Amino acid sequence: MVNKKISKNDAKEKITNFFENIRRKTPAEIKKIKRLAANQKISLKNEKKLFCSSCLTPFSGGEKIRIKNGFLTTTCRTCGTIKRVKLKK
Numbered sequence: 001m002v003n004k005k006i007s008k009n010d011a012k013e014k015i016t017n018f019f020e021n022i023r024r025k026t027p028a029e030i031k032k033i034k035r036l037a038a039n040q041k042i043s044l045k046n047e048k049k050l051f052c053s054s055c056l057t058p059f060s061g062g063e064k065i066r067i068k069n070g071f072l073t074t075t076c077r078t079c080g081t082i083k084r085v086k087l088k089k
């Protein structure tokens with residue numbers, strides 16, 4: 001039997017590499033990497049800001065971004081979901 005499980009460090013590296021090229025990824029690939037992160041109990045804290053949580057489309061940088069009341073809001077161009085991220089002070 002071949003052990004297909006990868007270590008947590010391998011998974012982290014894979015995730016880091018993945019998000020370096022996030023703009024070229026597809027929603028299906030993002031879904032996969034999310035599953036990998038969940039399996040390894042790795043939180044995608046910063047990475048979550050890089051794609052739409054609803055349709056998993058990577059943000060290309062052309063989204064409507066606004067800062068209001070200490071929140072950064074990004075509107076997804078594909079599904080229109082508004083993502084709010086609290087800004088650090």
Ligand SMILES: [Zn+2]
Pocket residue numbers: 052053054055056057076077078079080081
């Ligand atoms: Zn979306």
